[in-house]
Amino acid sequence: MAELTLHQTVFALITSLAAFVFVLDLVRRRRLREEYSWLWLLTAGAMVLLVVWYRLLILITQLVGAVTPLNTLLLCAVLFLFAIAVHYSMIISRLTVQVKTLAQELALLSARVERQE
Template sequence: MLYDVDINRIQYISIIGSILILIMIIELIRKKKLMEEYTIIWLLFGMIFLVFSIWRDGLEVVSRLVGIGYPPATIFLILIMGIFAILIHYSLIISKITERNKILVQEIGLLKQEIEQLKEKKE
């Protein structure tokens, strides 16, 4: 059962939310709390969300293409897809960092062993 919903209000809330998120991301970059290389995906999905919040006809086209009868619900689909993309992106980053840490630990172990061998030769 659909209630009498003010679509304009949903659109305004979506636009304001998108703009606030984009401002927050830009502010985090400016304060050097978020590295630029990791913010591209955030900015991309923030812009996509903003575009579909403003461009209602585009949202309706996408809704029809995916079979969603209530276009504002498509915004949630876009959000969910964005969240999954961000999670995958950060999973890749974590995997890369884990591999780097493993290599660093191995190198440190080799260096410690080399230092111990040098100490033994000295004695």
């Protein structure tokens, strides 16, 4: 398993750093709440780490029995996307319950107000 060429390293580093900075900037501009940013930052951070410390990627590749580092990367990418999608479903489930409860409270309250008028 060959090392990365300088060309590949520079490109991969720029891409992953850009992803990291992009997420941070969204949080800075309050377009993304901190509580939903951590999984994205983790993903971008892992990308940076694997580029800088390429031996780690090779080590993981040997550990999971993948053929090439690229397979490992794809596997990681799929797992991260899965985690993020499930994370969203959890948030949506919680929001559904909150919206339901709010709608019920609103209905009960306005019925009470109408009665008193």
